[in-house]
Amino acid sequence: MAKVTIPIGPQHPALKEPASFNITLDGEKIVHMTLKLGYNHRGIEKAAESRTYIQNIYLLERVCGICSHSHSSCYVQCVEDIAALEVPKRALYIRSLVGELERLHSHLLWLGVAGHEVGFDTLLMYTWRDREIVMDLLSMLTGNRVNYGINTIGGVRRDITKDQIKDILVAVDKLEEETKYYAQVATQEVTLAKRLSRVGKLSHEDAVKLGAVGPTARASNVDRDIRRDDPYAAYGEISFKVITDNHNDVYGRTLVRIGELLESYNMIRQIVKNIPDGPITVKAPRRIPVGEAVSRCEAPRGEDMHYIKSNGSDKPERVKVRAPTLANVQAVAKMLENGYLADVPIVIAAIDPCFSCTDRTTIAVKDGKKTRGLIEWKDLRKYSIEWYKKNEGIDLSKIKLQNEK
């Protein structure tokens, strides 16, 4: 039988973000898959170069709507590293606390999305109802539900009170009880367990070879976690287990995430119990000395990495962001190989993708041909003006840039 290639995306009802998948099928079996990104490139890295270090905290926080705290933590750690600032311990504990709360809401969200992708919407309704508890906690601690804005260079912006600690503990107890129930549902509910088992297989060797990170890697028994391997914030002083699983499939990824939820509850209890007194911020200079730094954070989806190069001014010279999905997306093609077409949504959803965070590149186009060469900023602007004039009939040449004469 002839092989058929089906394009899925860039707009597809199962995925809420634009990404294009070309899937070659033999019957309903997947032979090959290619992924095309680049529909949502937002130019954040370039924008960061024309903003000050303080403005960039809020810009880089908006790289992702779910791991917003991980991105801003990663960024401020880089800047603090270059400026050799010693962040107070209380601030580090608050960063870890918000980081763990973020993990809770991200994993609960994923559990709901996974339920939705396999047609088990009851699970979606219940997990998202419980997720509201975490969102309310975050709103109470930081002032917002999504872009928390808690980090600043040299510490955190808001302190926590004893009353808030009591509220956190009450909410954590309630959530732990609910999560234990979801753990039972995931392992005992036959429709869910059988639908997720043996779907999206990724062997240990492939996970290591393709550089998978986070729960995707840990579900293939790769014992890797930045919180333990390269401790940041207050993770060096908290005892916790890194959850791994050897199912190597979507079921394993579900178990890892539920296990991480249960582990996070214990970590939050430890953080609020051991939080030291003292200041929450140190004074940071506006001009950061010359230097460069790389910082890593364990976002709910996996390892997040930022690189910053400073030239001594109040604006960074280069900001580079590697979101966790970019590391995991390579593994999706392997997971889908020899799978079935019906499994595509859940396998893609199993890495908890975030394509807007991943779109970090532009492809230079010269004379209608894709080239790998570099293109100057001036030429790129000229090209875009000509392109719009020719294809859309819009003349943008009258718009002058701030630094353009």
Next chain:
Amino acid sequence: MIRPGRMFLKVICSFFKKPATSMYPFIKIEKPAKFRGKLKFYQERCIGCKLCMKDCPSNAITIVNVGQPAAQNAAGAEPQKPAEKKFEAIVDLDKCLYCAQCVDSCMKKALEATREFELASLDHKKLKVKI
């Protein structure tokens, strides 16, 4: 033990519970104390350093001097009245990120984040407001 219908009991119990959602426009939940809503400006405290303008990630805030200029009577003579320093803050509500960095940057505590968040408007011009 694997068995079907693991969530049935929970679903049936939910029939007898109050809804998890609230009827938003009619019932309003109070926002937390740290909520970052519309800004409030204390004119008497502002010294016009414009640090809030410098730190704003989206250039949403503008501080303008609305005081009287120095009164000149004759050429070369000393002004009778020195220039009055009185500042006004104009915020683009549609540009604002509600990060409240300006509140942190202000050394004189002339800015404050309130709990007001229902700021939507159909008219774009109405979103540029004097606070």
